[in-house]
Amino acid sequence: MVSASLVKELREKTGAGMMDCKKVLTETDGDMEKAIELLRERGIAKAAKKSGRVAAEGLVEAYISEDGKVGAVVEVNSETDFVAKNEEFKTFVMNVAKQVVETNPKDVESLLEENAIFESGKAVKDVLVEKIATIGENLNIRRFVRFESEGLVEKYIHGEGKIAVLVNMKKGDKEVAKDICMQIAAARPEFVKKEEVPEERVSKEMEILKVQTMNEGKPEAIAEKIVQGRIGKFYEEICLVDQAYVKDPNMKVNELLKQKDAEVVEFARFEKGEGIEKKEENFAEEVMKQIK
DSSP states (O other): OOOHHHHHHHHHHHOOOHHHHHHHHHHTTTOHHHHHHHHHHTTSOSSOOOOSOBOOEEEEEEEEOTTSSEEEEEEEEESSTTGGGOHHHHHHHHHHHHHHHHHOOSSHHHHHHSBOTTSTTOBHHHHHHHHHHHHOSOOEEEEEEEEEOSSEEEEEEETTTTEEEEEEEEEOOHHHHHHHHHHHHHHOOSBSSGGGSOHHHHHHHHHHHHHHHHHTTOOHHHHHHHHHHHHHHHHHHHBGGGSEETTEEEEEHHHHHHHTTOEEEEEEEEETTTTOBOOOOOHHHHHHHHHO
């Protein structure tokens, strides 16, 4: 028996109808990934939408060295969104980003063990514990990405720390780098170009598209050709250079880069709380528990 919560989750992820969701979940014994694939193959769902129940609060922030050659983007989480507006918390997050730029830690664990460049005589983890005590919420340095560039590094922060983008440009100026950052923030590419997309990801997409096309009544031989055409649309969604440029949809990002003699090496896009499941709380129940 498929639970109502599982049906609801699949509906939120795909936008498909309740009955369609229930049917594919029954067929796949409740396997969410297989159910999404089945819906796509039948043309009922275009792609899995990210669940809206994103959990963690806090901030994403970026810092770039004075010479513009090194940059870092970080995410620090808190329990409530009120903390994100706290000046002490904002300063701490920026200091963490500066620390990453200057010391180049291997990972978050290494970062926590380092001596804080912004608090003499204390490790980063000790400063974090102090902030937890003074701010009054559990805080967590979740992740970071650091780039060193032959050209320049640029950043873009959207929505007061909800989305942060960092881009490493081999060629190009700050103006085009900023435009590319805004493109990444808005259009959510996963890769710079199609050559970076893992082969198994492409194979899986082509398999889904083939079944989808044959379900539309096309013979297998013709379906193969249609899939070759449709895979281009897949690349346009996930590859930066193949995307329509958000400031001028008649132009591809690749064309913009050629015009400006610019080249993107790599990028990072952090969205606050993405991928963390939010704990749904009943505050009335919490209060009653405390009273008892």
